[in-house]
Amino acid sequence: MTSERPSVEIKLVSDPMFLAGARELILGLTHRLGFKQDASGQIALAVDEALANVINHGYERQCDQPIWIKIWTTADEDEPGLRIHIEDEAKQIDPDSICGRDLDDVKPGGLGVHIIRQVMDTVVYEKKESCGMRLKMSKRLASDTNADQPEHSHG
Amino acid sequence: MTSERPSVEIKLVSDPMFLAGARELILGLTHRLGFKQDASGQIALAVDEALANVINHGYERQCDQPIWIKIWTTADEDEPGLRIHIEDEAKQIDPDSICGRDLDDVKPGGLGVHIIRQVMDTVVYEKKESCGMRLKMSKRLASDTNADQPEHSHG
Amino acid sequence: MADQADLEITWDSREGATILRPMGDVDLSRSPSLRNDIRKVFENPPEKVIVELSAVSYMDSSGVATLVEAMQLSRKSNAKLVLCCMTERVHSIFEIARLDQVFTISPDVDAALAE
Amino acid sequence: MADQADLEITWDSREGATILRPMGDVDLSRSPSLRNDIRKVFENPPEKVIVELSAVSYMDSSGVATLVEAMQLSRKSNAKLVLCCMTERVHSIFEIARLDQVFTISPDVDAALAE
Ligand SMILES: Nc1ncnc2c1ncn2[C@@H]1O[C@H](COP(=O)(O)OP(=O)(O)O)[C@@H](O)[C@H]1O
Ligand SMILES: Nc1ncnc2c1ncn2[C@@H]1O[C@H](COP(=O)(O)OP(=O)(O)O)[C@@H](O)[C@H]1O
Numbered sequence: 326m327t328s329e330r331p332s333v334e335i336k337l338v339s340d341p342m343f344l345a346g347a348r349e350l351i352l353g354l355t356h357r358l359g360f361k362q363d364a365s366g367q368i369a370l371a372v373d374e375a376l377a378n379v380i381n382h383g384y385e386r387q388c389d390q391p392i393w394i395k396i397w398t399t400a401d402e403d404e405p406g407l408r409i410h411i412e413d414e415a416k417q418i419d420p421d422s423i424c425g426r427d428l429d430d431v432k433p434g435g436l437g438v439h440i441i442r443q444v445m446d447t448v449v450y451e452k453k454e455s456c457g458m459r460l461k462m463s464k465r466l467a468s469d470t471n472a473d474q475p476e477h478s479h480g
Numbered sequence: 481m482t483s484e485r486p487s488v489e490i491k492l493v494s495d496p497m498f499l500a501g502a503r504e505l506i507l508g509l510t511h512r513l514g515f516k517q518d519a520s521g522q523i524a525l526a527v528d529e530a531l532a533n534v535i536n537h538g539y540e541r542q543c544d545q546p547i548w549i550k551i552w553t554t555a556d557e558d559e560p561g562l563r564i565h566i567e568d569e570a571k572q573i574d575p576d577s578i579c580g581r582d583l584d585d586v587k588p589g590g591l592g593v594h595i596i597r598q599v600m601d602t603v604v605y606e607k608k609e610s611c612g613m614r615l616k617m618s619k620r621l622a623s624d625t626n627a628d629q630p631e632h633s634h635g
Numbered sequence: 636m637a638d639q640a641d642l643e644i645t646w647d648s649r650e651g652a653t654i655l656r657p658m659g660d661v662d663l664s665r666s667p668s669l670r671n672d673i674r675k676v677f678e679n680p681p682e683k684v685i686v687e688l689s690a691v692s693y694m695d696s697s698g699v700a701t702l703v704e705a706m707q708l709s710r711k712s713n714a715k716l717v718l719c720c721m722t723e724r725v726h727s728i729f730e731i732a733r734l735d736q737v738f739t740i741s742p743d744v745d746a747a748l749a750e
Numbered sequence: 751m752a753d754q755a756d757l758e759i760t761w762d763s764r765e766g767a768t769i770l771r772p773m774g775d776v777d778l779s780r781s782p783s784l785r786n787d788i789r790k791v792f793e794n795p796p797e798k799v800i801v802e803l804s805a806v807s808y809m810d811s812s813g814v815a816t817l818v819e820a821m822q823l824s825r826k827s828n829a830k831l832v833l834c835c836m837t838e839r840v841h842s843i844f845e846i847a848r849l850d851q852v853f854t855i856s857p858d859v860d861a862a863l864a865e
Contacts, residue, residue: 333498334491335505341779342512342553343488348777348808349508350490354501357664366839373810377778398497428848433815433822436847440811443846496664503662503693512779521724528695532663583733588700588707591732595696598731 331395331410339380339413340388347394348373355407358398359466367444368407368464374437375411375460383415383458390414406446406465414457420450486550486565494535494568495543502549503528513553513562514621522599523562523619529592530566530615538570538613545569561601561620569612575605642668650748652683658690661698669698673705680712685747689720699732706738715739719747757783761791765863767798773805776813784813788820795827800862804835814847821853830854834862 333354337343348369355365376392384390390413397408425442426435442448445462453459488509492498503524510520531547539545545568552563581590597603600617608614642665647654653676657669676684686702688694702718709716719741721729729735741747757780762769768791772784791799801817803809817833824831834856836844844850856862 330493331491332493332495333501336486336489338485338487340487341777343509344777344779344810345512345775346488346505346509350501350505353504354498357497357500363842367842370810370843373777377810377812380778431818431821431849431852433818434811436811436814440843440846496662499662499664499695500660518727522727525695525728528662532695532697535663586703586706586734586737588703589696591696591699595728595731 329397332398333394333396335394335396337392337394338388339384339390339392341377341380344373344376347376354396354398358405358407360464364464368409371441371444371462372409372411374440375462378437379411379413379415379458383413404465404467406463406467408461408463410462411460412453412457417452417456417458420452420458423450484552487553488549488551490549490551492547492549493543494539494545494547496532496535499528499531502531509551509553510562513560515619519619523564526596526599526617527564527566529595530617533592534566534568534570534613538568559620559622561618561622563616563618566615566617567608567612572607572611572613575607575613578605641665644668644672646672648681649744651681652685652748653681654685654687654744656687656690660693661691661701662693662695663697666695666697666701670701670704673701673708677705677708677712677714680709680714683715683717683748683750684709685717685719685744687720687744687747688718688722688725691725692722694725694728696728696732699728699734702738703734715750717741717747717750719744756780759783759787761787763796764859766796767800767863768796769800769802769859771802771805775808776806776816777808777810778812781810781812781816785816785819788816788823792820792823792827792829795824795829798830798832798863798865799824800832800834800859802835802859802862803833803837803840806840807837809840809843811843811847814843814849817853818849830865832856832862832865834859 335347337347351369351372352365355368360368372394379392380386393412395410399406399408423438425437425439428439441462445464446468447463449461451459490502492502506524506527507520510523515523527549534547535541548567550565554561554563578593580592580594583594600619601623602618604616606614642661643658645656647656655672655676659665661669706716717739720743721740726735729738739750741750757776758773760771762771770787770791774780776784821831832854835858836855841850844853854865856865
């Protein structure tokens with residue numbers, strides 16, 4: 326189904342000032358799809374964290390590089406929900422090297438990847454065919470805010 | 481300046497269910513740019529009306545056709561604000577034929593174009609080079625909610 | 636279907652008036668639900684129809700068109716139509732459309748009942 | 751510049767404590783403002799620093815990182831750091847990051863002063 330065209334496709338420049346707009350779009354969309362307010366907020370947070378990582382790590386804070394958000398709503402399928410891809414044209418890295426810090430070792434940073442994995446049902450990082458990285462995430466409507474569930478393993 | 485790449489570019493399918501997400505994105509972005517809440521709400525309304533018109537008239541309610549929203553933030557120029565283009569691949573019509581009903585002749589419909597012209601600083605409809613229509617709108621940060629100003633003439 | 640296409644609308648009856656209370660954004664995707672309910676009300680028109688809008692945070696021109704249609708239906712059936720409890724944001728679209736003087740708009744349900 | 755890059759942050763002083771009150775979303779674009787102000791506070795560290803978060807409706811991990819840095823600064827200078835008035839949404843990110851037990855979090859400013 327992710328081979329079909331996305332319902333919504335956003336291309337934005339890698340400037341932190343556009344994070345707010347992206348979050349609000351996700352909130353509006355998830356709300357409309359029937360996600361509860363909590364879950365909507367968490368999905369928006371995951372997208373924000375993913376975009377922030379592309380800006381910080383992928384593009385090393387360059388503010389004029391492209392980022393794509395592709396959204397598939399899977400409303401009429403067995404498992405209604407959302408699929409979201411975040412794509413960049415930054416340098417390619419080993420997907421297994423993308424992980425957060427040990428949560429017990431309290432220090433600034435290292436939380437974004439944890440948040441993404443905690444909030445979404447599935448999370449897979451991969452190298453794109455040509456250049457750049459792709460983060461594939463999904464969240465089913467049925468899966469409540471799964472903050473208490475164990476994290477998902479790498480893709 | 482609209483020849484530069486847009487800061488944010490959204491491609492969505494012509495399904496009314498995505499209007500909410502588009503509105504929220506505009507709200508988040510305009511708020512972040514420093515527009516007051518009133519003005520943000522009005523710009524989101526104008527975009528909603530423009531998208532609804534593409535869905536209703538351009539695509540005659542087909543829900544799977546492409547619509548593009550292109551947004552340029554003109555933050556560091558003399559006149560900080562926003563430029564927004566809404567583009568479709570629907571049939572081309574004479575831009576001058578796009579106008580609302582006589583406001584004194586109260587009946588359902590015919591308000592969208594009035595709203596767009598009232599809310600935005602500049603509003604121009606045009607045929608795209610290849611196929612489809614383009615609506616070009618702009619709003620300066622300095623122009624307060626100009627609900628009391630006369631409407632702008634056609635482009 | 637995950638798509639929450641329908642607007643939630645509660646119905647109430649008070650002093651001979653039917654009170655409709657839509658909840659959520661009334662945009663192109665949701666105004667058909669409101670239109671449906673309004674048509675249903677006018678199948679057996681009461682003396683007065685009140686549309687209570689406190690839970691409508693956003694309305695676009697498709698919602699306004701639906702309410703203009705309600706006004707036409709109310710005239711046909713000699714019923715009174717009153718809108719009430721509008722948020723500021725919703726009121727502003729009535730102003731832009733110069734319909735704020737055309738509709739009877741009350742601050743609250745009690746005032747709407749007294750109209 | 752139209753871009754409102756800076757977070758609005760008010761400073762207050764009460765019973766020997768410095769109270770910082772950021773207003774708005776604390777995300778990657780705005781957390782540098784908060785970091786700046788926090789560093790400024792610890793240039794002359796008071797006994798207690800309270801970060802009053804009632805006007806912060808959204809925070810991402812860059813905001814949390816800034817507050818973790820504040821905690822480290824407070825330990826270095828033997829000051830007490832208390833967060834208070836968190837909205838539920840902001841609290842949930844502290845839970846996800848398992849930091850809700852690491853920070854001292856009070857329901858309101860009075861409780862924060864009493865900590
Ligand atoms: N989009 C990305 N591109 C490259 N590296 C990434 C990306 N996202 C995450 N990483 C790597 O994963 C690490 C952990 O990320 P995260 O948990 O968000 O914490 P932080 O961003 O604070 O370092 C980063 O330090 C970085 O090395
Ligand atoms: N994007 C568009 N494509 C084609 N025609 C349009 C478009 N937008 C507006 N129009 C024309 O302008 C008229 C007025 O539009 P509007 O004021 O929004 O009222 P309504 O949509 O209720 O008819 C429409 O009836 C239509 O003929």
